[in-house]
Amino acid sequence: MLIAISQRCDLNKHKEWMDNLETSYTSYLEKFGIKLVLIPNFSGDIPYYFEKFPIEGVILSGGNDISPRMYGEDVEWPGVSAERDNTERKMLEIAVERKLPVLGICRGMQMINVFFGGKLIKNIKEEIGDTHPPGLDHGIRIIDEKEAFNDTKVNSFHNQAVTEGSLSPKLKPFAVSEKERLVEGLYHPSLPIAGVQWHPERKSPDKDINEKLLKAFVKRELFWKK
Numbered sequence: 479m480l481i482a483i484s485q486r487c488d489l490n491k492h493k494e495w496m497d498n499l500e501t502s503y504t505s506y507l508e509k510f511g512i513k514l515v516l517i518p519n520f521s522g523d524i525p526y527y528f529e530k531f532p533i534e535g536v537i538l539s540g541g542n543d544i545s546p547r548m549y550g551e552d553v554e555w556p557g558v559s560a561e562r563d564n565t566e567r568k569m570l571e572i573a574v575e576r577k578l579p580v581l582g583i584c585r586g587m588q589m590i591n592v593f594f595g596g597k598l599i600k601n602i603k604e605e606i607g608d609t610h611p612p613g614l615d616h617g618i619r620i621i622d623e624k625e626a627f628n629d630t631k632v633n634s635f636h637n638q639a640v641t642e643g644s645l646s647p648k649l650k651p652f653a654v655s656e657k658e659r660l661v662e663g664l665y666h667p668s669l670p671i672a673g674v675q676w677h678p679e680r681k682s683p684d685k686d687i688n689e690k691l692l693k694a695f696v697k698r699e700l701f702w703k704k
Contacts, residue, residue, distance in 0.1 A: 479510075479511055479512050479513070479534050479535065479696055480513050480514075480515060480531060480532055480533050480534055481507070481512050481513070481514055481515065481533065481534065481535045481536065481537050482514075482515045482517050482527060482528065482531075482533045482535070482536050482537070482569060483499065483503065483514045483515070483516060483517065483536070483537040483538075483539055484517055484519075484537070484538050484539050484562065484565060484566050484569060484586070485497040485498060485499045485516055485517065485518070485519060485539065485562075486498050486499065486500075486539070486540075486541035486542055486562070487519045487542060487559035487561055487562040488541075488542070488559075495519075495520065495559070495561070497516070497518055497519050497520075499514075499516060499539060500539075500541075500679070502679045502680060503537075503539060503679050505679075506678065506679035507537075507679065507692070509692075510692045510693060510695075510696050511696060512692075512696065514537075515527055515531050515533060517565060517569060518565075519559065519561040519562045519565045520561055521565070524565060524568040524569060524572070525568075525572060528572050528576070533578070534578065534579075535573075535578050535579040535580065535581070535695070536569050536570070536572075536573045536578055536579070536580045536581070537580075537581045537582075537583065537586065538566055538569070538570075538580065538581070538582040538583065538585070538586025538587075538589050538590065538673070539583055539584075539585070539586055540583050540584035540585045540586065540635065540636075540677055541584075541585060542557060542558060542559055542562055542585060543555060543556075543557045543558050543585070543600075543637070543638055544558065544563060544585065544588055544589060544592055544598060544638065545558040545560060545563055546598075546600060547560075548563050548567075548592050549592050549596070549597045549598065550597075551597075553600075555600065563589075566586075566589050566593075567589075567593060570589070570590070570593045570671075573671070574669060574671075577669065577670065577704070578670070579670040579671070579695060579698055579702040580669075580670065580671040580672070580673075581672060581673065581674075581691075581692075581695050582671075582672070582673025582674070583673070583674060583676075583677060583678065583679070584635060584636055584674075584675060584676065584677055585636070585638075586673055587640070587661075587663075587664060587673025587674055587675050588636075588638060588639075588640055588673075588675075590649070590664065590666075590671060590672075590673045591640045591644070591645060591646050591649060591661075591664065591673075592646075594646035594648040594649055594666070595646045595647070595648060596640060596644055596645050596646030596649065597644040598638045598639065598640060598644060599638060599639045599640075599641055599644065599660075600638055601637055601638070602636070602637055602638070602639050602660075603637070606639075606658055606660075611634075612634055612635050612636060612637055613634065613635065614634060615631050615632065615633055615634065615683045616631065616632065616634055616655055616656060616657070617629065617630070617631050617655070617656030617657075618630060618631070618632055618653045618654065618655055618656060618662045618663075619653065619654055619655075619656055620652060620653050621651060621652060621653065621654055622650065622651070622652035622653075626690075626700070627652075627653070627687055627690070628687075629656075630683075630684045630687055631683040631684055632662065632674075632675075632676035632682065632683065632684065632687070633676050633677055633680055633681065633682050633683065634675070634676060635676075635677055635680070636675060639660045639661070639675070640660065640661040640664065640675070641659075641660055641661060642654070642659060642661060645661055645664065648666065649664045649665065649666055649667075650664065650665055650666075650667055651663065651664050652664065652665060652672075652701075653674070660675070661675065662674065662675045662676065663675065665701040666701075668704065669704060670698065670701065670702040670703070670704045671701070672695075672700075672701035672702065674691065678691060678692060
């Protein structure tokens with residue numbers, strides 16, 4: 479399965495922008511028969527890659543905060559890349575047009591929410607407190623009973639978040655954090671688009687839920703069966 483994946487966009491020590499993708503994505507996703515087409519953030523022709531290659535789906539990867547300007551707040555924010563924001567928005571537009579399955583991972587889930595008109599908590603620690611620190615596993619509750627998952631624990635590497643109040647009205651949550659009820663999983667009810675706040679490709683306290691998600695994405699089952 480050939481998948482278009484977005485990349486981080488970071489400044490190197492020479493103050494030059496660099497696209498990059500952690501090798502954990504490649505090694506993990508290949509276990510499910512996924513081969514990747516890396517979409518550059520500074521390309522002026524994103525549709526070219528979808529026309530040139532037989533792309534069967536899209537993964538929006540983690541890394542970088544999303545600019546508040548993407549959801550209507552005129553706020554300067556560190557660690558953002560307007561080029562990446564625009565690239566992922568274009569990837570989602572193409573995916574919706576072609577009805578391609580989309581999996582959002584961490585930031586990727588947040589981008590799905592923003593794309594469909596939702597907003598974000600810009601800094602969890604400042605707005606909620608210290609109960610959801612990055613780098614620590616935490617419990618999640620499954621709140622969409624029709625999906626075949628159980629309450630479990632997941633990893634956590636984010637400082638921005640989707641809440642039930644900031645969730646796009648076009649999307650539905652299927653998992654929330656145990657304590658704060660931050661949205662940990664969401665999906666579109668009529669398009670093959672879903673995202674999770676955790677990182678399946680990184681060390682995880684529950685490998686089973688990650689494998690189930692990726693297998694469903696590849697086979698177009700669960701959220702991707704439309």
